[in-house]
Amino acid sequence: MPVNQTLASFSDTAFITTFFIYLLALVISIFQYIKLSGILDARRERERLAEKELISVGAGVEGAATGGSDSVDGGDPKDKAGIARELPSEEELNLRELKSDKLAGMVQSLVWLGIIVHVVSIVLRGLATERFPFGNLYEYVLIITGFTMIASAIVFQRREWRGMWPWVLTPMLALLFYGGGKLYAEAAPVVPALQSYWFPIHVSTVSIGGAIGMVSGIASLLYLLRMWQPKGKEHGFFGAVVRPLPSAKVLDGVAYKTAIIALPVFGLGVVLGAIWAEAAWGRFWGWDPKETMSFVTWILYAAYLHARATAGWRDSKAAWINVLALAAMIFNLFFINIVVAGLHSYAGLN
Template sequence: MLPVNQTLSNYSDIAFQSAFVIYVVALFVSLFFYGKMQGIIDARRERATRPAEASVAQRVAVGDAGSTLVDDGVPASASDANDEQLSDGELAGREARADKLSGMTQALVWVGILLHATSWVLRGVATERFPLGNLYEYMLGISLGVMIAAAVALQRRSWRSLWPWVLTPMLALMFYGGTELYAESAPVVPALQSNWLPIHVSTVAIGASIGIVSGVASLLYLLRIWQAPGQEKGFFGALAKPLPTAKKLDALAYRAAIVTLPTFGVGILLGAIWAEAAWGRFWGWDPKETVSLITWILYAAYLHARATAGWKNWKAALINIVGLASMIFNLFFINLVVSGLHSYAGLN
């Protein structure tokens, strides 16, 4: 049994905790940005209705003799122009401040990703193996994959209003993983002492990470078509207001799923090859194998429905969301509750 470098293991834990704190700060900054964008959108919409109102006011103020003076002796048309110019300046200032907040969020996320990746790598170096030997390490890897995929997808400023919707579930996953699923650094069980471990599990983790981004985008797509721009009402309307258009959210979900389907599918095939070497059969309808296959079929069904004429995009989005639910069910319930050949996933 190989010794564990406890010093590096401790540094891994510290890096994980530091990444968590940085992500929390990023979440608060992104929420502040989200609130600012709600006010900016209201101001933009109000300004869009102003020309028609100003035109009516000008026709009332301007008679046959020209322009009517207001109380300070300035023509009404000139006063309106000054007010509008001031309003434009204020709006531009608010937009600039909001843009700085979005940039801060993006920068903080990348710092968090760097610490997150450091934690994952140090975990592997400390144990002298690939760091996917238990459920804590898998959670560490899949949350890192989601954050990297999201950071790449949300580079454009117009997409950064999505960060609260990504950071919140990932922080919940990291908190649960770092508390309830945490396992001390140790060598893996004999069943996982194989060169197939980094190949199979990392491929599945990458596919699952991108699939989670796709599922979140579909959830927000349904929220956006329910609360269309300019027609938002109530609490959910306020939540939806800063989101991109439904078309953009649907496109993000679709493009992410295009990557998820083959990546996750290759991961399943690699797992089958490993199963033949380890257990003497390619497929045995183990609970984790079965749910993984169901998840892959759901993503295939989503892409097929999304590309089929006559299908409403929101119906296809529902399939994608069910795929996300299946992925989460497989991650937690199958690994922690159901007994099967993969039950060692929660152990060292």
């Protein structure tokens, strides 16, 4: 069938526009992330000085009552007053926090704008080829990043979770950059093996499940970082990096709730692929590399949820399984599609 080159060109333009909108959102989110880190640091310093002041006052009162020396106050009051003056006041910190919230809202708006243009790029690609745009690896990256961004935007509606945006936008931009560069394929009809009504059903289901699974895996990765650097006890360079992140409990909750959705959806996609395989190749399962890695990924998600519900595994052990599932997903997306030859070798790179 003929390809509408005008629509294909518009799709490519929308793709580039999407990338730069997400890039702008990333820059603003990093700026907001740094500002929020500074606000939290200043608040904790004020709290630390206030606690020292209370201890000093208590020690001074006790010393006066017992007739002891007043040198036990823990330091020179003039030095403390100087440090306190260097720190922002509570009113100024509240103002800075309000500005940070506005930046977070701006990031959220830019992300939704990027998602709209992202969807336009996908739809135009499909209209240009008169098929569902799942025919090669470039289009699959376009689809799975789109679903991941939609899932993330829905999950991050809550104000306290928007500090996670730099951690999601960075890998998504990397995927789009690689997909639009190394994996790009001209708009063209799909190979005969993909001309089936099962094609959009199977691929879209697997893509949605995989996208939600990616959000879950990223949340588990951040949970492990937060466990290493507990909230309020951060230290060193990495402590400053993770300071604006939510608590470990919140991150674990995000990972768990999204994995609950990812497991059945991704599993349904694998089952639909097996039904399509029986119709196309005369067997439900043949241990093709793509089939095998998809099944392994699903098993890892199931193992994570089982471990998460098992006493003694609810800490970092379960989270590591979810991170392993994320790694398996990425391995299946790139290595299996590009390097390993199989019945699912439709990357469109030749």
